[in-house]
Amino acid sequence: MPPLLTSSSVPALPLAAWSRYRLRVAASNAASAPDGAGATARCTSTGGFPSFLPGAVERIRDGAAIRLAKRIERVPVQASRFLPIYCAVVRSNAQWLSLNLSYLHLQTSFSGSAISSSCVRPLKQQQDGDPVVLLHGFDSSVLEWRYTYPLLEEAGLEAWAVDILGWGFSDLETRPPCDVASKREHFYQFWKSYIKRPMVLVGPSLGAAVAIDFSVNYPEAVSKLIFIGASVYSEGPKDMTRMPKFVSYAGVFILKSLPLRFLATRLAFKKTPNEFFDWVQIGRLHCLLPWWEDATVDFMIRGGYNVINQIKQVKHKCLILWGEDDGIISSKLAYRLHQELPDAILRQVRQCGHIPHVEKPREAAKHVLEFLARNTSDKSDQSPSEPSDKSDQSPSEPSVVVNR
Template structure:
């Protein structure tokens, strides 16, 4: 394990324990660095078109702990930690930008999977999935966006990320009270913001260079709007959205539906920003159907 075993042993949900115990690592060689990038992933199931799950901002593959077991009963299902996030190693010579995230993801796909996938992205992971699909259309068979980012202009906070403000910002995000409030706002049913959920959301903070990776990504500008490029997205696309999303709101769901030519929109009732955690069975059915 790349995080402290003591912290992982405090997990209580079976899905959390199962996914933690299933994490594997692969050294991925890319053009980004002379050093390989030790990349964390989980893979379960063997049948049908592979599904690849992409997590959101300052998160990890653990956010798919409830969805992955359902999907893997029907498809080979992967969850991979993006460059600069989760438990993937943050090499000191790398810039953790959207462009480099995409390159790392491509070479990870090429080494581990190397066949067209159903690509699923949640929140910031949705923007990653859009960017990847536009650049490497041959790698993607179908696209699924869950309460996705990708229509807003990039935040301007990056220009202010200089010492000591950069480290103060990451210290703020490390604060467990702050993280708990963010977690509660992500759910419609606040009981989902449990101690186990808080621990799952914070385990990767123990990884080496977590704060440097987050600072680097923020300084790079992160993800902006793909509004002009979405017309070029010809893949069959399913948009899944929680009816009670308080993080991104609900207006972008209809905008994505209007902008992506071959798309359908599925609303998840009584659900916040993370349908894959709050309504995993309904989300799985929307993907599998």
């Protein structure tokens, strides 16, 4: 098994001079956290895992996933509810008079109503530098960051990994709505309660659509954006909005099935990893929570994400990171996204599939660090970076590409 999956710490990542002076925090230092911090949210089982995780977590053998899973906690996030109101609009001219009813949403917050929301918090929050907040892809969880999170943390970044409402390991016993607007407002309440300052928002796959939607609606909460294998040109599962619910539940049941998860995992990576079955189990773990089906159906029958018209509204500096051999999202869309964003650079990860932060974590971390070190974004620097001779290494020792 590669060293990254078995060792108790991650080997040091070569850093730019700007970050060498910063505090180096190792994931293995979790024991140094203040006594009682997050005690309620981190009640542990006999294996040291949080008690709210499905029992199948005990069968995971991936060392990096085990370490990150033990750091997952739930924190209260103020719930928002959306009440439908009807607004009458009168249109008239000399020929006609019509009355249109438009369906609007009025957001209201109810004191005392909170969702126990899952995340991995930094061991120490910093006063200088922007926090880096890691989202995940469609129907995934914070465990997607099991390899790259420790590297960013060791580099001295204040890194957060956050489960998007409806996925991951949050407590959704009350079955809150999980449509796009609810996901956005839930994440905003999380940011407002715990992060409280502009952040570097990282969105892989569908998480890129989440990041775009959030940054356009709350630009003051974001300093920079990083997209990895961005899935931002889909118009959402429109067909499911017209389906009977029982058909939607049947589709979601298949989505959770092992055969489909095996296929999805195979498509996501350039090479089939030795830990293939374990990776499938990790990616499927959150599906074993009792409210997963309801939350997923609720999201899909409401239409999902459609951010095509929001892309050009993004004003932040952006990094677009793409796997050269992405078998899920065409690389043509990476170039399209680069052209449509006003202030973006594009970097390509050689011999890598859809999820560079899992398949090539060192390279992904290196690109993130270099992007954060840039004082200005040079739009003329458009071409993907050239690979080093080590681009065919295993996930535990990915290549380092130097940007030009």
